Amino acid sequence: MSSLPSQLSARVETVAGIDPELRAATKPQFGHFQSNVALRLAKSEGVPPRQVATRIVAELDVDDLCEPPEIAGPGFINFRLKSSVLADFVTTQLADPAHGIVASATPQVVVLDYSSPNVAKQMHVGHLRSTIIGDCLDRVLSAAGHQVIPQNHVGDWGTQFGMLVEQIIETETDVAALTLASAEEVYQQANAHFKSDEDFATRARQRVVALQSGDVATRAIWRQLIDISLVGFNEAYGRLNVRLSDRDLAGESMYNDDLPNVVTDLEESGAAVMDDGALCVFVEGFNSPMIVRKRDGGFGYSATDLAAIRHRVRDLHADRLIYVVGSPQTFHFEQVFAVARKSGFLPDDVSAEHVAFGQILGADGKKFSTREGTAVTLSSLLDAAEEQASPPIAIAAIKYADLSTGLNKDYVFDIDRMVQTSGNTGPYLQDAHARMAQVLRRAEAEGLTTQTLVSVLDEPAEQTLALVLSGYGEVIAEVAMTLQPHKLCSYLYDLSGALATFYEQCPVLKAEGPVRDSRLALCLATKQVLASGLTLLGIEALERM
RNA sequence: GCCCCCAUAGCUCAGGGGAUAGAGCAAAGGUUUCCUAAACCUUGUGUCGCAGGUUCGAAUCCUGCUGGGGGCGCCA
DSSP states (O other): OOOHHHHHHHHHHHHHSSOOOOEEOSSGGGOSEEEOHHHHHHHHHTSOHHHHHHHHHHHOOOTTTBSOOEEETTTEEEEOBOHHHHHHHHHHHHHOTTTTOOOOSSOOEEEEEOOOOBTTSOOBHHHHHHHHHHHHHHHHHHHTTOEEEEEBOOBOOSTHHHHHHHHHHHTTOOGGGOOHHHHHHHHHHHHHHHHHOHHHHHHHHHHHHHHHTTOHHHHHHHHHHHHHHHHHHHHHHHHHTOOOOGGGBOOGGGGGGGHHHHHHHHHHTTOEEEETTEEEEOOTTOSSOEEEEOTTSOBOHHHHHHHHHHHHHHTSOOSEEEEEEEGGGHHHHHHHHHHHHHTTSSOTTSEEEEEEEOOEEOTTSSBOOTTTTOOOBHHHHHHHHHTTSOHHHHHHHHHHHHHTSOTTSOEEOOHHHHTOOSSSSHHHHHHHHHHHHHHHHHHHHTTOOOOOOOOOOOSHHHHHHHHHHHTHHHHHHHHHHHOOHHHHHHHHHHHHHHHHHHHHHSOSTTSOHHHHHHHHHHHHHHHHHHHHHHHHHTOOOOSOO
16 A cells, blocks of 8 residues: 555646655644645746646645645645545555565565674674664664565684684683683683784784684684674674574675686786785775785785675676665775675676664773773673663663664763663553553453444544554665665654654543444554564564553 | 775754754753643754865865774685
8 A cells, every 4th residue: 555645746746747746744733744846846947836736736636645735834735634634544454464564566586794703702792783783774674564684794714813823722611611701702712812922913814814724622722702792792682572583694704715716817807906016906996905815825804895896796696785884984985895796796787785883982982992901891881771671671772762863973881871661662652552452352351342343533632643644665675765764663653642642632441332332443553563563673562561 | 005984052963055054862941621641832942073275056076184983815
């Protein structure tokens, strides 16, 4: 079912000739939707805006959808939907298993790269954002009808494993007995050892070569480090109610054997050249080259990312590549995408987007650092939150605090703010849902049958609630396109606000006859949309608080 | 040196050409014989960083500044 504003918009466009840029009305007295189309046409037509508006309104045929449009201010056209139209729409929405979400007419294969923690390091607050945002996008894109292939690009390869394995061997550490937390301690020791002891550093570098060449003993320790790390990661995913699992793993090491092939492709196409001993790709517009292979023969992470793109396009048949990675990597991804285009790994009909998010900063406004031990681990954050509320509510608080803000800004990590339960928060939305559940439980206890028909919308609060409900499908489509979860948060908060007013002004169970039935149906529709939206945010919709 | 992001109420943030710039928090007051008070209602708050420009119209677009953060060939 196409949305009400899009139906209306199409009607206006046939008369006006241009997109009316229909917007939600900024004030209740301006109706439900407003258009500035007359203002924009006035100049080219050489006629005063209000006169243009008058002509458009006269020619417009929207009687079946709206009350007679009104011309206001300098020449705005204001539209108010008929309450019967809204009622019918919400009735249809109530019966729709998708609650008004419209599956995309052009479903895509979306490869979604997110979370990507590093092996032998605990997840810290910095990984929270990628994991939560990625999980939300996974859910939203799937709901919008796309086939999402999550890729957890875990950091399981690279030079740090040389010193890590070397440290384990030299200290005769029992790897099997390590947990993710204790493995991280070994990592920190190895890092310090690497800096302070030149001989150790040399042995660590040799160990990298051993790892890459497939030395059995080295690989065995490396593999064990991965396994204990995965236990820790999965525990965190479980607590966060994130859908990632082992089948989504696509770590850096997966591309290792493919790197020489990528290099061959790059060399044969002439994209890559040797410069100062390193294999580089120079791309116009970038003041530094992308290093594919380092002077010492090792591959940089750009090579891995190129191999990943090639794999995702060629083998996974992606139409859209999405990377949920922090904004410090912006330059890197611009360059990788440019190189991938240039070298043919990334065809023009496959889009590639970096969903860049701001960093989480410490209370001092500075970046957290794992090395200096100032990072708050993800598990300690969850522990702290769960001291203040039960797990589903604590998780809701944390996720919503993160998702409800625009992606591009850094934010200061403030646990007290994150676990707030009043105002524009996750728990508030859960509460709104639980209150609807309560009303419906009471209705059932009183022997009232489930209502499926929204028939009466006489009260302004009823109309407003129905209007907001009817906009759900559009919001989901917008988030699927723009990849901005905070718009879904804003929507659900608006919906809860409309619900609060309705709940205050319109008795449900104390009403009678068709009014009560209609309000019960409205409650059920609201509950369903809240539940759907919360689920897409990765937040549990609770029946009781 | 070059590039990117950010600057809106006391605080945290929405709004990204269109009507009188909005929320939450904090502050003050009120609401419970009434469908859950993790709720609801009321009250006050602005040099939209600064200066030009484009436009009928700029918080929004352009240019230049200022301030903060990030990035820029061998860490990933």
